[in-house]
Amino acid sequence: MSMELLEKTGIPTDDMIRSAFPPVERINRGRVAVAECYQNIPCNPCQSSCGFSAITVGEDINNTPKVTFDKCVGCGACLTKCPGLAIMLVDGRNEDCIEFSIPYELLPLPEVGETVDALDRSGEYVTEAEVTQVLNQKGFDRTPIVRFRVPREHLYTVRNIRLRRGS
Amino acid sequence: MIKTELLIIGAGPAGLCAAISAAEAGTEVLVVERSPRIGGQLIKQTHMFFGSERQYASTRGIDIAGILMDKLTKYGDRVRILTETTVLGIYEDGMVTALHREDDYFKIRPNAIVVATGASEKALAFPNNDLPGIYGAGAVQTLMNVYGVKPGDRVLMVGAGNIGLIVSYQLMQAGVEVAAILDAAPKIGGYLVHAAKVRRMGVPIMTSHTVKAAMGKDSLEQVVICMVDDRFRPIEGTEQTIDCDVCCISVGLTPLGELLAMAGCEMKYIPQLSGTVPMRNADYQTTVPNIFAAGDVTGIEEASSAMVEGYLAGLCAAKHTGHTHTEYENKRADYIAQLSQLRGGPVGKRILDGIAQQLN
Numbered sequence: 001m002s003m004e005l006l007e008k009t010g011i012p013t014d015d016m017i018r019s020a021f022p023p024v025e026r027i028n029r030g031r032v033a034v035a036e037c038y039q040n041i042p043c044n045p046c047q048s049s050c051g052f053s054a055i056t057v058g059e060d061i062n063n064t065p066k067v068t069f070d071k072c073v074g075c076g077a078c079l080t081k082c083p084g085l086a087i088m089l090v091d092g093r094n095e096d097c098i099e100f101s102i103p104y105e106l107l108p109l110p111e112v113g114e115t116v117d118a119l120d121r122s123g124e125y126v127t128e129a130e131v132t133q134v135l136n137q138k139g140f141d142r143t144p145i146v147r148f149r150v151p152r153e154h155l156y157t158v159r160n161i162r163l164r165r166g167s
Numbered sequence: 168m169i170k171t172e173l174l175i176i177g178a179g180p181a182g183l184c185a186a187i188s189a190a191e192a193g194t195e196v197l198v199v200e201r202s203p204r205i206g207g208q209l210i211k212q213t214h215m216f217f218g219s220e221r222q223y224a225s226t227r228g229i230d231i232a233g234i235l236m237d238k239l240t241k242y243g244d245r246v247r248i249l250t251e252t253t254v255l256g257i258y259e260d261g262m263v264t265a266l267h268r269e270d271d272y273f274k275i276r277p278n279a280i281v282v283a284t285g286a287s288e289k290a291l292a293f294p295n296n297d298l299p300g301i302y303g304a305g306a307v308q309t310l311m312n313v314y315g316v317k318p319g320d321r322v323l324m325v326g327a328g329n330i331g332l333i334v335s336y337q338l339m340q341a342g343v344e345v346a347a348i349l350d351a352a353p354k355i356g357g358y359l360v361h362a363a364k365v366r367r368m369g370v371p372i373m374t375s376h377t378v379k380a381a382m383g384k385d386s387l388e389q390v391v392i393c394m395v396d397d398r399f400r401p402i403e404g405t406e407q408t409i410d411c412d413v414c415c416i417s418v419g420l421t422p423l424g425e426l427l428a429m430a431g432c433e434m435k436y437i438p439q440l441s442g443t444v445p446m447r448n449a450d451y452q453t454t455v456p457n458i459f460a461a462g463d464v465t466g467i468e469e470a471s472s473a474m475v476e477g478y479l480a481g482l483c484a485a486k487h488t489g490h491t492h493t494e495y496e497n498k499r500a501d502y503i504a505q506l507s508q509l510r511g512g513p514v515g516k517r518i519l520d521g522i523a524q525q526l527n
């Protein structure tokens with residue numbers, strides 16, 4: 001896997017993205033974590049945040065995390081703990097669309113039912129998204145989680161949202 | 168004149184941990200900090216820290232300062248903290264001079280010292296780099312996150328290291344537009360998760376680019392940028408003009424070791440540690456036996472390593488003043504192991520190369 005594009009632009013290649021995803025059958029069973037952490041850096045809070053031992057960094061904290069998709073229950077605890085905001089959940093239980101859950105640290109927060117722009121990994125507009133849930137519990141320590149739905153074909157492209165009403 | 172067993176200069180993560188560790192061993196400690204607030208760099212870090220959970224990773228920097236202060240207050244009278252007090256000099260006879268606020272000069276006579284003064288920002292030379300609107304990243308972060316002042320409306324960030332990437336993210340959180348992030352190097356220097364995070368918010372990261380000149384009448388209006396070749400020479404004809412009212416320079420930090428040099432500690436320029444640093448042994452003791460150093464002043468790294476270095480230097484400085492912790496050997500071994508774990512990966516390799524030249 002070539003890291004070159006990511007190292008030059010901050011955008012991972014399609015191969016890298018797909019290597020972080022679980023098989024589609026797993027996604028279709030419900031929420032599951034996707035950790036886009038491709039570089040060996042000394043960091044491990046994702047591992048200890050997981051109550052189901054589904055994320056392993058290992059003895060050497062410079063290892064990249066490995067998600068065991070069959071152990072992951074999609075609770076999202078890791079989303080608010082990763083300092084790189086590199087983890088999201090995908091959920092393919094609905095035939096037509098994918099529901100993403102992403103950590104979102106901007107104000108104002110979107111509202112449930114709001115239509116927002118779905119963006120790709122370079123911040124370009126991809127499609128329209130509908131916000132389905134906004135979670136902001138105290139334990140999240142000011143890293144809210146936003147869930148939104150987009151058409152299924154955008155599974156590997158969408159990674160962010162932008163509000164239409166401006167900030 | 169104030170007498171103390173151990174003087175700690177600087178209340179960043181390194182200084183605070185040195186104080187906790189020395190106080191725990193039974194040493195009477197005086198911490199002197201030039202700013203009105205305790206925490207050093209931590210007080211402007213609104214983001215979650217990366218690192219190992221043992222050093223509070225995924226806690227926000229601002230909250231780590233509070234956690235360390237709570238630990239320190241446990242030792243009550245044994246610890247004194249003087250804020251708004253700058254140490255001006257350390258003299259050959261061991262006397263230290265300090266200034267509280269504007270005109271209150273006084274002396275301190277310590278048995279041992281831990282210098283934890285951190286670092287200062289590097290500057291970048293280009294025409295008109297003194298126009299109002301051109302800031303160091305630290306100043307922008309202090310304005311925004313400590314004082315709640317918006318530095319401008321549209322920022323050009325120079326430097327794609329962790330600081331440039333993180334400050335860009337915090338600018339966007341504050342509602343400021345980031346036009347682009349430039350870096351002269353062919354690769355992003357900061358962690359790629361931070362780069363990906365700002366990139367997917369629509370900020371272009373332009374590697375192999377540098378600033379050619381700044382322009383503006385009374386304050387910054389535009390910056391001319393250009394591409395550089397693999398030897399960092401500007402490539403003719405690649406100029407672009409970027410409209411912005413702020414240009415934020417984030418091209419690295421350099422250790423703030425003047426006090427150590429003045430005290431007669433042997434110093435050495437080590438590029439991997441980002442500047443002139445004190446020679447030291449495994450206990451973070453300098454070549455002047457009662458002076459220890461910890462944190463960024465010994466080489467630019469991270470708060471995670473600064474904290475562990477602080478604990479280690481504090482433990483060893485305490486022993487030097489006659490207060491050997493009951494668990495001294497175990498604790499020392501544990502801190503040394505934590506440091507080598509933090510530096511174990513590819514990112515730490517450069518640091519280890521630097522440290523190899525620093526140890527005596």
Ligand SMILES: Cc1cc2nc3c(=O)[nH]c(=O)nc-3n(C[C@H](O)[C@H](O)[C@H](O)COP(=O)(O)OP(=O)(O)OC[C@H]3O[C@@H](n4cnc5c(N)ncnc54)[C@H](O)[C@@H]3O)c2cc1C
Binds near residue numbers: 182200217286329464
């Ligand atoms: C934008 C940014 C993001 C960062 N993110 C992370 C991160 O996610 N994770 C991580 O681990 N690290 C991070 N760091 C790095 C971390 O903040 C520093 O490595 C760490 O603060 C160094 O600690 P220190 O105690 O050595 O120095 P400092 O925190 O710089 O503290 C030094 C203190 O000494 C005081 N001082 C200096 N000279 C004197 C004097 N003569 N008299 C009295 N007081 C004096 C200063 O006022 C200051 O308070 C980040 C840094 C920046 C700028």
